[in-house]
Amino acid sequence: MIEELIINKILQEKSLGILLKNRISPDLFLTEKDKIEFILKHHRKYGVVPDVTTFLEKFEDFQIVEVTESDEYLIYKLREAYLYKDIVPVLQETSRLVREDSIKAIQFIKEQVSRLLREHQVQVGFGYDIIRNAGDRLVDYKRRVETEGLLGISTGIRQLDELLHGWLAEDLVVIFARTNKGKSWILLFFLAVAWKLGYKVLLYSGEMSNIIVGFRVDTLLANFSNTGLMNGSTSLGRQGEERGVEDYEQYIEELQQKEGFIVVTPKDFGGRKPTVSELCEVWDYYDADILGIDQLSLMADERNGESKTVRYGNITEDLMIASEKRQKPILLLAQANRESEKDKKSKEETPELHQIEYSDAVGQNATRVISMNVIDGVLKLSIKKNRYGVVNRDVLLMWNIDYGIIKPLLDEDELESVEEEYGF
Amino acid sequence: MANELCWAKSYCKKYGSSVCHQFCDVYVLLKAIYSQTNIPKKYQYDRQITPSKKDVEAYKQLNAWKEDVVNKVESGENLFIWSTGTGNGKTTWATKIANYFIRKSVFKKEIENLVVYVNVPTFLEQLRASYDQKLPEVDLLKERLLNAKLAILDDIGAEKSSAWVVERLYEIINYRDNEMLSTIYTSNVSIQDLEDRLDKRITSRIKNSTQIELVGQDRRERRR
Numbered sequence: 001m002i003e004e005l006i007i008n009k010i011l012q013e014k015s016l017g018i019l020l021k022n023r024i025s026p027d028l029f030l031t032e033k034d035k036i037e038f039i040l041k042h043h044r045k046y047g048v049v050p051d052v053t054t055f056l057e058k059f060e061d062f063q064i065v066e067v068t069e070s071d072e073y074l075i076y077k078l079r080e081a082y083l084y085k086d087i088v089p090v091l092q093e094t095s096r097l098v099r100e101d102s103i104k105a106i107q108f109i110k111e112q113v114s115r116l117l118r119e120h121q122v123q124v125g126f127g128y129d130i131i132r133n134a135g136d137r138l139v140d141y142k143r144r145v146e147t148e149g150l151l152g153i154s155t156g157i158r159q160l161d162e163l164l165h166g167w168l169a170e171d172l173v174v175i176f177a178r179t180n181k182g183k184s185w186i187l188l189f190f191l192a193v194a195w196k197l198g199y200k201v202l203l204y205s206g207e208m209s210n211i212i213v214g215f216r217v218d219t220l221l222a223n224f225s226n227t228g229l230m231n232g233s234t235s236l237g238r239q240g241e242e243r244g245v246e247d248y249e250q251y252i253e254e255l256q257q258k259e260g261f262i263v264v265t266p267k268d269f270g271g272r273k274p275t276v277s278e279l280c281e282v283w284d285y286y287d288a289d290i291l292g293i294d295q296l297s298l299m300a301d302e303r304n305g306e307s308k309t310v311r312y313g314n315i316t317e318d319l320m321i322a323s324e325k326r327q328k329p330i331l332l333l334a335q336a337n338r339e340s341e342k343d344k345k346s347k348e349e350t351p352e353l354h355q356i357e358y359s360d361a362v363g364q365n366a367t368r369v370i371s372m373n374v375i376d377g378v379l380k381l382s383i384k385k386n387r388y389g390v391v392n393r394d395v396l397l398m399w400n401i402d403y404g405i406i407k408p409l410l411d412e413d414e415l416e417s418v419e420e421e422y423g424f
Numbered sequence: 425m426a427n428e429l430c431w432a433k434s435y436c437k438k439y440g441s442s443v444c445h446q447f448c449d450v451y452v453l454l455k456a457i458y459s460q461t462n463i464p465k466k467y468q469y470d471r472q473i474t475p476s477k478k479d480v481e482a483y484k485q486l487n488a489w490k491e492d493v494v495n496k497v498e499s500g501e502n503l504f505i506w507s508t509g510t511g512n513g514k515t516t517w518a519t520k521i522a523n524y525f526i527r528k529s530v531f532k533k534e535i536e537n538l539v540v541y542v543n544v545p546t547f548l549e550q551l552r553a554s555y556d557q558k559l560p561e562v563d564l565l566k567e568r569l570l571n572a573k574l575a576i577l578d579d580i581g582a583e584k585s586s587a588w589v590v591e592r593l594y595e596i597i598n599y600r601d602n603e604m605l606s607t608i609y610t611s612n613v614s615i616q617d618l619e620d621r622l623d624k625r626i627t628s629r630i631k632n633s634t635q636i637e638l639v640g641q642d643r644r645e646r647r648r
Contacts, residue, residue: 375456376455376459377455409452409533
């Protein structure tokens, strides 16, 4: 009954507000999922909730009633009903385990309850005893020792991994720069690294076609000249390096045996900018391990915020929730604002956090923010926000995008000995 | 292999080895640094310079300043190289010192606001032109001039003086002085004579420089 009441409320108010504000996905509807999906699909297509007549044409047996209950009550009951479905098998299994070994049973139910609370985002005010649960930290610490601090997907750059611990679950990383600084390239580089490490990758490319993205990835993976590929040149190697059509053919042949780097463009969304929900549908379909978005301004806000600032805030908030829910990282490109272009003093430096275009909420919603600047063949990445570590640290990289060479310049650990070796 | 374009070719132990190519880390860093310095091409590479007898002592002092340039820049010290004659190595020495500073900085991986060079009369002309027509590259050069750790103001005093010129130079020199940023000046006049051409407010900020006079004859003439 509670599901019918929520649907009635949506139809009555002609708004998806109750779902969006409470981060309710259609999966929470156990008996009326088809109806809620119909409403969402209609909203995506026409920008409004269907009216009662349209809805009843599709679901003629549905009971229209007036709803006076508060959102809080309805959402609580919906979540409670969903949790009930999930907790019953846990309790049954616990009951079976208790008969065998009560300690194992307690451990099992403890893990399962934590999982359910996390998955259902149930807001409970029990808190967490950091003293009694100190053991959790020991487990976490040992994991960090084992992985030498790399907890997530490697960035492909050792210094950056040391500062960021890789791309983490629940990570919404905003990478921003002024125009024409090569943001798309650095995103593709990070995604190509993840793919090479065996992770499944999804990229939303708002401007570049699949073919152009593909050529760039070829350049990053195998250092074929991008200019050569784009111009149809038969010479694809560096100076003094013989690489041509046959080498590219051989590379493509080997590459085709693999899979897992999915690119979606506005074409996949009927020629328009996708919303976060639409992108997440694709994300879930492929079950990708990491999502890259090129770029924020080419996404649509499903809440139709009245200004760019509000819309960008809404989109990044939805992305943050999407990442939390899936426990997978998102890398999002954003533009630096016009002020940063005008700011003569900092024109040559990496832009600051407040210089993300329409920035306040974007910076707040991000777990990490990386600013980038390119100075004649050198890429400077500056960590401007890092929820899990140090900030205001820079990493310098060689930046030759024609041959896809993006690598750290002068390894920090060996600086002194290398300086001596070079005779400087 | 040898990367003929490399700025470090006269001193790098790896020059000519298998790692000496356009993808060498040090070369890439030097390229990024030099692209921002505005140092004329011929002064970017090491230039051998032989003193005339009269300048031996001055060269020794200049060499000592060069060898200690990292500390000098760190403490914001200034150098004033002057000579009433021409062609006796003022600009060469100023840029030699700057090149050495870059050599000593490259492994610190500092690539921004390290060194900038301007020929004062030319720069003031460019600055004046940028008032009539927006010239972003001149704005950028001025910003670099204000913020570089080490700046070379070459041929100060050769510009045609006016209230406008004095104000522009004062703005730059005063800012650098306040921020304790190191400056190398070269001039065809002494600081005392500079005061007549410019302004006391400017020269009082230059006076604290190490002053080295070159008296030798024109090297360009000597070569002919």
